[in-house]
Amino acid sequence: MNLKPFRFWKGEILSLSLVLSLSLVGASPLWAQTAGFAYVTNASDSTIWAYTINATTGALTPLAGSPLAGDCCVPVSLALTPNGKFAYVAVEDSNIVSVYTANATTGALTPAGFAQTGSSPLSVTVHPSGQFAYVTNALDDNVSAYTINATTGALTPLAGSPFAAGSQPQSVAVSPNGKFAYAANESGDVSAYTINATTGALTPVAGSPFPASGQSLSVTVHPSGQFVYVANSLFNNVSAYTINATTGALTPVAGSPFPTGSQRFSVTVGPMRVTVSPNGKFAYVTVNGDNFGDVSAFTINATTGALTPIPGSPAVGSTPSSVAVSANGQFAYVTNRGDDNVSAYTINATTGALTPAAGSPFATGVGPNSVTTIAPASSCKHDDQEDRHERGDGDEHSEGHGQGDDGHKGHKKHGCHHSGGKDFSED
Numbered sequence: 001m002n003l004k005p006f007r008f009w010k011g012e013i014l015s016l017s018l019v020l021s022l023s024l025v026g027a028s029p030l031w032a033q034t035a036g037f038a039y040v041t042n043a044s045d046s047t048i049w050a051y052t053i054n055a056t057t058g059a060l061t062p063l064a065g066s067p068l069a070g071d072c073c074v075p076v077s078l079a080l081t082p083n084g085k086f087a088y089v090a091v092e093d094s095n096i097v098s099v100y101t102a103n104a105t106t107g108a109l110t111p112a113g114f115a116q117t118g119s120s121p122l123s124v125t126v127h128p129s130g131q132f133a134y135v136t137n138a139l140d141d142n143v144s145a146y147t148i149n150a151t152t153g154a155l156t157p158l159a160g161s162p163f164a165a166g167s168q169p170q171s172v173a174v175s176p177n178g179k180f181a182y183a184a185n186e187s188g189d190v191s192a193y194t195i196n197a198t199t200g201a202l203t204p205v206a207g208s209p210f211p212a213s214g215q216s217l218s219v220t221v222h223p224s225g226q227f228v229y230v231a232n233s234l235f236n237n238v239s240a241y242t243i244n245a246t247t248g249a250l251t252p253v254a255g256s257p258f259p260t261g262s263q264r265f266s267v268t269v270g271p272m273r274v275t276v277s278p279n280g281k282f283a284y285v286t287v288n289g290d291n292f293g294d295v296s297a298f299t300i301n302a303t304t305g306a307l308t309p310i311p312g313s314p315a316v317g318s319t320p321s322s323v324a325v326s327a328n329g330q331f332a333y334v335t336n337r338g339d340d341n342v343s344a345y346t347i348n349a350t351t352g353a354l355t356p357a358a359g360s361p362f363a364t365g366v367g368p369n370s371v372t373t374i375a376p377a378s379s380c381k382h383d384d385q386e387d388r389h390e391r392g393d394g395d396e397h398s399e400g401h402g403q404g405d406d407g408h409k410g411h412k413k414h415g416c417h418h419s420g421g422k423d424f425s426e427d
Contacts, residue, residue: 035328036375037107040335040342041075041089042067046074048089049364050107053373058331060362063107065367072096077123078372081130085392086112090121097124097135098211099145105377115155117144118162123171128178132200135168136183137162143172143183143191145200163202165191166209169217171273176225180205182246185408186231188212190241190249210250212239212286213257218273218367223280227253227305231285233270236261238298239286240305258307260296261287266352274321278329280351283307283423286334293320295345295357297335297352314354316343317361321368327375335368336361342371 035053038060042049047067051060073093080087080427084104088097094115100109115387117136126133133155135144142162146155165186173197175179181202183191189209193202214234221228221243228250232240237257241250260271285296285326293316298307317336325332325347332354341361345354 003359010420028400032375035330037063037374038324038326038333039078039080039087039374040364040368041078041370042340043074043076043092043105043337044367045365046073046075046319048109049368050406051105051362053326053331054056055328057359058326058346058357059359060333060342060344063338066284067107068109068111077370079124079126079133080372080374081126081132081148081153082375084126084374084377085130086148086154089127090117090135092122093118095119095121095137097121097133097144099155101153104374107381110155111269115146118142122169125172125174127174127195127200127400128176128307132158132195134172134174134181136165136172138168138170138186141165141167142168143169143181143202145202146200147200149278158200160201163193164204166347170216173219173221173228174222175243175248176223180221180243181227181249182219182221184212184216185209186215186217188214188232188234190216190228190230190239190250192250192333193411194222206250207249210241215270215322217271218324220274220276222243222276222300222305223278224302227273227300229276229283229307231260231271231274232257233272233288233390235268236287238271238274238283239307240307242305246375253305255276255306258298258309260285261294271296273322275323277325277352278327278422282310282347284323284325284332284354286316288319288321293334293336294352295320295323295332297351308364310352312353314343314345317341322370322371324371326373328358331357333373337367337369340364340366340368342368 005187035055038051050063050069075089076092077090087100087102089415092274094116095316099112113272117135119139121135122138123136132148145158145161153348165183166189167187169183169185181193192205192208212230213232216230218231226239240253240256270288272288274285274318283298292364294313316334319339322335332345344357344360
């Protein structure tokens with residue numbers, strides 16, 4: 001069974017650009033009403049849907065003006081800057097990254113141009129500093145890197161970009177301290193890089209690429225910056241690694257890889273995306289099979305990084321792809337490509353178990369393949385000068401706002417977003 005996540009979704013070219021907007025209702029501020037925003041890219045109708053997240057139930061409500069028409073063909077991955085000012089969407093068939101300005105108070109996106117990438121861009125992520133963006137180009141076997149204009153959000157290619165990766169890189173993630181980047185390759189390995197703090201340039205880590213399993217589709221970094229997790233579709237498992245804090249090299253965790261997939265089904269299954277909750281306690285993996293899908297949930301050993309299955313993985317919709325956790329860690333969201341909706345769950349703070357949210361699933365566009373969440377404005381810092389000052393300490397600890405397709409995408413105290421793949425992320 002071919003489990004490549006995005007190649008089959010061919011949306012029609014759409015030229016209309018709509019601006020998302022949200023009117024504040026009532027006297028209470030928006031951050032008191034919501035747990036932030038969720039964004040879903042829909043590959044088959046070339047749209048981006050945006051939602052508010054109900055702070056009590058986790059329910060999704062489309063923003064006024066949603067959906068937003070994307071640039072051309074197949075939008076597959078969305079990432080936001082940590083301060084919530086800009087959003088970037090990898091558009092597979094157009095070989096571009098669309099740029100949007102983002103209103104961190106209302107959740108609205110406004111088109112602001114695009115940048116050229118390589119062939120078949122599948123994943124985009126933003127550096128925790130908000131200064132750089134990275135995109136995997138599956139058909140060119142490399143990663144494009146850009147500087148981000150702090151005023152306009154425009155992308156400028158870095159000197160030396162693109163940087164070589166393994167065969168058909170599917171997903172890219174950056175460590176919360178901003179020192180390292182990792183790309184999951186369909187060839188079943190992980191390319192590791194050190195990141196130049198000044199230029200954003202990537203340098204391969206000695207020993208890279210590091211072996212994983214067949215058809216590695218997603219990578220995410222633990223909010224502590226100590227561990228990396230990779231979803232391996234071909235062998236139905238997740239590889240786990242410890243990160244060498246000095247070099248960025250990866251060492252397999254004892255017991256890795258860890259099996260995923262529901263034992264209720266005697267069919268071929270395949271993990272698509274992996275994400276970690278902002279508090280670092282739980283991991284969630286979307287599992288795609290013949291006519292079924294579920295979410296494999298795990299607890300994470302804080303010392304070793306090992307994964308232990310959480311009983312009762314819930315069923316989701318048809319062909320689940322991306323998974324993301326809200327910035328407050330209370331809710332999880334899964335895109336169901338075959339059903340054109342998003343399943344929503346509440347997360348048990350003690351066990352990590354998932355319970356379907358009232359009203360779930362929630363409608364999306366056609367062929368949803370990535371979901372990304374971000375906290376409301378009150379939970380983010382938006383003063384660029386303050387952000388730059390805080391980023392002077394590249395080793396500051398995360399405070400429970402971890403990445404994802406996709407993915408993913410570490411949340412430090414100046415960061416807010418949580419992508420599934422993307423992690424698409426996925427971060």
